[in-house]
Amino acid sequence: MKRFGLLTLPALLFGATIGIGATTQASATIYTYTGNADPSTGHYITGSVDLNCAGSCAAGQYVYNSGISSFSFTDNTSANVPVFTVSTSTPGVALYSWVEFVTLNNAAQVTDWFFFAEIAASVKGVLTTGPNWCGPGCAVDQVYNHSTTTVNLTNHPGTWQVAAVPEASTWAMMILGFAGVGYMTYRRREVAALAA
DSSP states (O other): OHHHHHHHHHHHHHHHHHHHHHHTOEEEEEEEEEOOOOTTTOOEEEEEEEESOSSSOOSEEEEBTTTEEEEEEEEEOTTSOEEEEEETTSTTEEOTTOOOEEEEOTTSOEEEEEEEEEETTTTEEEEEEOTBBTBTTBOEEEEEETTEEEEEEESOOOEEEEEEEEOHHHHHHHHHHHHHHHHHHHHHHHHHHHHO
């Protein structure tokens, strides 16, 4: 039995090495947003935008339905509790005639943006714009929930970060690594059973 334990350790290390090595390769297509807290309510906006680009995204403007596949924004309390979320998949969401977009520079950093979505015509909604959308220094984060405005900030733009998302090849390598560990463990059990 002790020998079985010693034989399993190399198999587990091999599988972990393949799994860890595979997860370091990532495609950066999801950008996450964190807004600043409103000083009067403590509420703030978080969000994510899924860009249609493989690997590192090129500089330029990405527009919803062509360069952006989906987006989601959430109103959060000062205690980090989500109040509500509005996204492109929310039933009854309205985007109206505005063009939701994000602009990236040559370093694939977000330099400007505009996102507006509401549920049931002025019942709940989120608006966030970048610093250059309506002129230099103009940025808005606004959330309304029924007749209450929980976030109302001007010229205090939040920050964007790239979220690492594993590519399909990464998942394949990780699954193969775990399958290899399982197979090696199975074979070792079979050999140990025959030897006993």
